[in-house]
Amino acid sequence: MRKRALVVGLGIAGMSAAIGLSRAGWTPVIVERAPERRTGGYFVGLFPEGRQAAVDLGIADHLHTRNPEQRAGGNSWSVDRRGRRRPALGFLDQPGEPAAVLRGDIEAALWQSITGDGTEDAVEVRFATTPVAITEGPAEVQVLLEKAGTGARYRESFDLVVGADGMRSSVRRIVFGPHEDYLTTWNAMICAFQLKEQVPSYEASDSIIIARAKRAVWVFGLADHAPTALLTYRTADIQEQFSGSRVQRLRSVFSGMDDPVVRHVLDSLEKAPDHLFDSVHQVRMPRWSTGRVVLVGDAAWCMNLYSGMGATSSLRGGAALGAALLEHPDDLAAALDAWEAGLRPFITKHQRTARLKQQMFVPSSRRAEALRSVLLGLVRRIRGHRPATEAGGQRAQALSGTSR
Numbered sequence: 001m002r003k004r005a006l007v008v009g010l011g012i013a014g015m016s017a018a019i020g021l022s023r024a025g026w027t028p029v030i031v032e033r034a035p036e037r038r039t040g041g042y043f044v045g046l047f048p049e050g051r052q053a054a055v056d057l058g059i060a061d062h063l064h065t066r067n068p069e070q071r072a073g074g075n076s077w078s079v080d081r082r083g084r085r086r087p088a089l090g091f092l093d094q095p096g097e098p099a100a101v102l103r104g105d106i107e108a109a110l111w112q113s114i115t116g117d118g119t120e121d122a123v124e125v126r127f128a129t130t131p132v133a134i135t136e137g138p139a140e141v142q143v144l145l146e147k148a149g150t151g152a153r154y155r156e157s158f159d160l161v162v163g164a165d166g167m168r169s170s171v172r173r174i175v176f177g178p179h180e181d182y183l184t185t186w187n188a189m190i191c192a193f194q195l196k197e198q199v200p201s202y203e204a205s206d207s208i209i210i211a212r213a214k215r216a217v218w219v220f221g222l223a224d225h226a227p228t229a230l231l232t233y234r235t236a237d238i239q240e241q242f243s244g245s246r247v248q249r250l251r252s253v254f255s256g257m258d259d260p261v262v263r264h265v266l267d268s269l270e271k272a273p274d275h276l277f278d279s280v281h282q283v284r285m286p287r288w289s290t291g292r293v294v295l296v297g298d299a300a301w302c303m304n305l306y307s308g309m310g311a312t313s314s315l316r317g318g319a320a321l322g323a324a325l326l327e328h329p330d331d332l333a334a335a336l337d338a339w340e341a342g343l344r345p346f347i348t349k350h351q352r353t354a355r356l357k358q359q360m361f362v363p364s365s366r367r368a369e370a371l372r373s374v375l376l377g378l379v380r381r382i383r384g385h386r387p388a389t390e391a392g393g394q395r396a397q398a399l400s401g402t403s404r
């Protein structure tokens, strides 16, 4: 008999875990709160560990990457307080040469594997379904599931429950306790969305950075897609940010930054069909599993966007979970111990560096802003400019020729 696992959440972590479980000989069933699979999303930089996990999960060949060709002088620009634009180090210039994708690109590649290309290997996915109670027995875990719309409830037993339901995970709340016990507050907000058009006077795939004390605007250029935008700011009053109109709130936060880039981004936000607006947190847990329940991805360790490692770690976490279950087929506790022991150092390291990276995204003060500018200018001069062919070649190799 194949063991059955309930995977809660059809995001990167949930689908990665489901593929990992299938490969370990388990039968996963995914439940997703939304009525259908989401698409699109914001810019994501995928680092080597994430690209390796994509290979391990067998999805690398389906992963569409969108790195713009680098011109001499770079295609990332920073705009200073006088409105002057200068070549700058962008997100993609970080060590590890991240692959540029949209979150939806990763999810689409995973989805192709989940559906088994229409074969009988397809994973069962139930939309508009959420867990409302989880009860552990000695040999199984009983889950009370609810169907949205009808409100119909039914019980089902599984050998394992995988909570991959994001930063505000219901599985974590039901099994481990309230959000306040695990969400650390970063006194910062983000708004991410897709631009319909590039900022006028910039090349289509240019990236633009305006990082001021406590507020920043980033435009992430992509090779074959309109850029995505990120507005981020620091605030001491998170609750207040969720009251009233979001667009008005953002206009007021970014007022005084009278730059054509900021104007274009704010005007575009008003017309955007959807956007993500949220507070920034990190999830800190002393242990990611208990008995037959395990958390993966943002539900377990959300590092937040500043780390740039959320998607990477979700892929890696899911792939590693499958590998651990394969290695310990008859001992779930040993598998979960081995999985956490292997993954924890990587997560801890990137949770720590996220604070420093936050200063790169949105400096905390005028001093930090000036320091950031000097530091990045220096690094840029020391590194010089790497020829595009070299960088592109390495990425293509890492993805085993996966760019479509």
Ligand SMILES: Cc1cc2nc3c(=O)[nH]c(=O)nc-3n(C[C@H](O)[C@H](O)[C@H](O)COP(=O)(O)OP(=O)(O)OC[C@H]3O[C@@H](n4cnc5c(N)ncnc54)[C@H](O)[C@@H]3O)c2cc1C
Pocket: 008, 009, 010, 011, 012, 013, 014, 031, 032, 033, 034, 042, 043, 044, 045, 046, 047, 103, 129, 130, 131, 164, 165, 166, 167, 169, 170, 171, 190, 192, 230, 276, 296, 297, 298, 299, 304, 305, 308, 309, 310, 311, 312, 313, 314
């Ligand atoms: C603006 C921004 C930029 C980012 N940039 C990067 C980057 O450059 N590099 C990087 O690696 N990462 C980045 N990240 C982080 C990355 O996107 C996330 O870490 C990753 O997508 C998390 O995946 P997940 O599957 O854990 O959670 P989620 O994406 O939150 O997915 C959770 C899923 O569970 C579902 N769900 C929720 N509750 C329930 C429930 N009760 N029942 C059933 N289903 C439920 C949700 O509908 C959703 O489908 C960024 C994040 C943001 C916001």
